[in-house]
Amino acid sequence: MFKNYVKIAWRNLWKNKGYTFINVGGLALGMAVTLIIGLWIQDEQSHNSYFKNRDSIAQVYQSQTLNGETESGPAIPRPLEKALRDGYDDNFKHLTMCSWTNNHYLKYGETSISRPGNYMQQVGPELFGLEIIRGEKDGLREINSIMLSESTAAALFASEDPIGKTVTVSNEHKLNVSAIYTDIPFNNTFNDTDFIIPWEKYLASNEWIRNAEDQWGNNSFQMFVQLADNTTFDKVTNTIKDVKKNLNEDTAQFNPQIFLFPMKDWYLRNNFENGKQVGGRIKYVWLFGIIGAFVLLLACINFMNLSTARSEKRGKEVGIRKAIGSQRGQLIYQFLSESFLVVLFAFFLAMLLVILSLSGFNELSRKEISFPWDNGTFWLISIVFILFTSLLAGSYPALYLSSFKPVDVLKGTFKVGKYAGLPRKIMVVVQFTVSVAFIIGTVIVMQQINHAKNRPVGYDKEGLIQIPTFSQDFLGKYDLIRTEFLGSGAVVEMSTSSSPTTQIWSNRGGFTWEGKPEGFQEDLAWTEVSPEYAKSLNLKIIEGRDFSRDFATDSLGVLINETAKKYLGMENPVGQLLRDDDEEDPGPSLKIIGVVQDMITQSPYEPVKQGVYVYDRFNNSSYYNLRLNPNHSATQNIVEIERVFKEHFPDIPFEYEFVDGQYGEKFASEERIGTLSGIFTALAILISCLGLFGLTSFVAEQRKKEIGVRKVLGASIFNVWNMLSKDFLKLVITSCFIAVPIAYYVMNGWLQAYPYRVVLQWWIFASAMVGAMLVTLLTVSFQAIKAAKTNPVKSLRTE
Structure with missing residues (x-):
């Protein structure tokens, strides 16, 4: 049957x-x-499905409250490790400290490459369940060891067996390859971790990290844990949440709350608002x-x-x-x-x-x-x-x-x-209600993206490149390299900075100044720069002056941005002092010498953060910032810059990034969503029009004798077109009036997530309505005009 x-x-x-x-x-x-x-x-x-222990892995987060606003993040102080191991160790199967992922230079023989990697404690690879394909599973046991991803090992050693070979890291450490692990797949955290070095090496190489052992206010580290059996994230969080507040009085004023952020939420649910x-x-x-x-x-x-x-x-x-x-x-x-x-x-x-x-x-x-x-x-x-x-x-x-x-x-x-015919009409209304709502939503998403793109950046990002300086080889060579780059004709200005132009890597507080409100808890974006920083970025000085090498006192000078001026409550900030409020071991006071225009360093959808730019006295640079010569092509400039770079750093791979490209990445996620939404909206409209086209053809077929009679009685093509089109147009107009309030409600709610957002305007909704009606008329008109031009003899004859 x-x-x-x-x-x-x-x-x-x-x-x-x-x-x-x-x-x-x-x-x-x-x-x-x-x-x-x-x-x-x-x-x-x-x-993160690659990680076998995904359901029991978490990152240790903390929330802190400043001036009534609570912020949450993964940066934690180093003493927290000892506190958790000593008092709460039975809650965890594994616990590992970890550095932030950063690029380093790896060299073997004549091959030199740049790859991102981490420092981890010995148990890290086991906690994350890395798949070891060669070498020791306990690959971080020795302080001078290094674990490499499969692709990195292939890039360095080609067909050679890498186990036991020595790799030079950042022209500083000579480490023995102890293990090779399978590359972590693309859609996983740590997919860009191409090597792992023992945490003990991190401590031995950096005095500031060793000194941070008792510094509860230095939130510069990450920690990951795997839960013990027969417990939950909520239970452990409730147990450990007040550990920092209980153990350190200095930071208790910020009401620090420690909590576990499960791996299953790292990607899809990683936004926090007021704790x-x-x-x-x-x-x-x-x-x-x-x-x-x-x-x-x-x-x-x-x-x-x-x-x-x-x-x-x-x-x-x-x-x-x-x-x-x-x-x-x-x-x-x-x-x-x-x-x-x-x-x-x-x-x-x-x-x-x-x-x-x-x-x-x-x-x-x-x-x-x-x-x-x-x-x-x-x-x-x-x-x-x-x-x-x-x-x-x-x-x-x-x-x-x-x-x-x-x-x-x-x-x-x-x-x-x-x-x-009522159900059919209802379904047409539903179709075009959805289509019109999709059109409005897509237009608003793209408008929000363009609104942020057109926001003043505060500096000139065109023709500006950055070169990472993650090696001891760069120390003490800035003045020489700057002279060489300027002399090459490819660069018109150059500076250094401790953070990339498009990000904030460090935040600091602990200052006092004249007129500071009682109980005010400051949080300042902190960037250490060379004196030429503002000139290389074409950053406008609003008040006071820029850094100058002619003034020795500028080594203790700072520039602040416009937002910081308002944030600190200073009407006339130039000449005022930012003093260290540490009574036992105060650092030198910093003198404000100028105010610079606000520049967007974080999300372009968020307000600019209050920031200070400090004279780099200790060579803490992470980047060279180079302003390219506009009279030469970018390619010509880059070739010349690479030549000079290789003369001074022959063992370091030449890497650079255009700042405008980095800035463009800030819109990438929203742009992808907007583009995909636009494509799906177009397909939804096409599907609706296909249905409308089919319906029109059947209506014309059903009414062909009526059309024939009307034509015999003198009806014009326009009369027939109007007769067939108006019913469908009424349905689409009804759809528009249903779709508009729905789209307004949804999109207005979506925009509330952006402090810097576009204002919804009537023409967006009107344009979507007019567009839907035009599409309907074009779709219906083809069949309507075809029916109107049919010879009435064919439709009226009797077979």
Whole structure:
């Protein structure tokens, strides 16, 4: 019987090729969008799935309250390690201190490369469950050892066996390769960790880290833990939350709260607001999940609309079948089998579309998603997906068509009823409500991105490059290198800084100044710079003056930004002192010599943070900042800079980054979301238009005799076009008035997450409405004009 149903379904589909094309094409597009969104969501949710102990791993975070506002983050003080090991060790299976991931220079023989890596304690690789493919599992046991990722080992040693070989790190340490581990996959934390060095080496090489052993106020470290069995993150957090406050009076004023941040939340739920976890990228998972569901719904609505629109053509078939004994249940099964066949064809076409578009989608979304051919769960979900879509798309037509009375149909007195077309109209309204809402949402997202892009940056990022200086080789050579670079003609100005231009790496407090409010807890972005910093960035001096090598006292001078001036409450800051409030061992006072224009160093969607720029007395530079000669091409400048660089640092790979490129990365996530939303919106509109096109063709077919009579009586092409178009236009206008308040409510809520945001304007909603109406008219007009130009003789003759 099922075979018979399929055969009849195939004949019906083949007989009506245009209807089949619209149905299969629309469903395939909808299913392709849903499939690719499903793969994207699966990839997002599988982040950190490489780590076998994912469900029991956490990072130690702390919250601190300054002036009534609570901030949370992963930076913790070094003494916390000893406190947790001594008093709370039974809560953890493993605990490891860890440095921040930074690039270092690795050299073996004549090969020199730059790779990111970490310092970790001995248990780190076991905690994260790294897959050791060569060498010792306990690869950090010896202080002069190093563990390399598989790709890094290949880059350094080619076909040689790396185990036991000596690698020079940053031209400073000679370390023996103890183990090779499999590269951590792309969609995992630490995927950019290409080497690991023992924590003990970190301590031995840096005096400031050794000195931080008892410094509870120095939050410069990371800590990761694996829970002991039979406990939970919440239980351990409740146990350890007040450890810092209880052990250190100096920091107790900030009400520090220690808590565990589970690995499963690192990627999707890593936003905190006033000490509370408030989501993160999970909002995009929900967003695209909703988009995928609605796009599939639009495609199913097309199927239902077109099937019910053809009801009169199928009416006699239903009447005859019922007259010769068919039960309603059998008719329902027949129509559902037809739906199943359409959905099956659409699914295979959707798979082909996904496979062809996956490469481009990966490039847009910055993913490495592959089609899951060997994933049994995927195929099981696909079968359920096909059956569900078949039921969703075919249930209403099956129930509607099978309800016809055979006597009325065969006598020719069958009428579809006054309200028979109402469900179809409702579904068209739903389709265009979704489409218009998508249009408005996409426009607002892109407008918010452009709003932030057009925000004054505060410095000239064009023609500015940065060279990392993560090696002892750079110490004491700044003046010489600057002279050489300027003399080459490729650089017009140069400076150093302890942080990259587009980030803040250090924050400090513990100062007092004239007029400081009682109990005020300051938090200042801290950057150490050479005297030429403002000149190299073309940073405008608002008050006072810039650093000068002519004034020896400038070694204790600072520049502050405009926001810091307001933050510190200084009307006339130039000449005022920032004093160290440490009564036992105060440092030298810093004199404010100037105020610089605010520059965006963090998120362009956030307010500029209060910052100070301190004269670099101790060679703490991490970057060279070079202003390229605008009279030469960038390529010509870079070639000349590399030549000079290699003359002085032959063993260090030449690396540089354009600051405007780094700044552009700040918009990358939102731009990807906006672009993908735009593509999905366009596909949703296309699917809606396909359905509208099909509906118009059937309406024109049903009313062809009426059109013929009207033309014989003198109706113009415009009259016929107007008759066929106005009903659809009314439905779309109704959709617009439903979509606008929904879109306003949703997007206004979304914008609240951005302190620096665009203002919603009426023209955005008006443009979306006009656009939807124009698209409707263009879609309907093709069939309407075609019907209006048909020779009335053909439609009025009797066969």
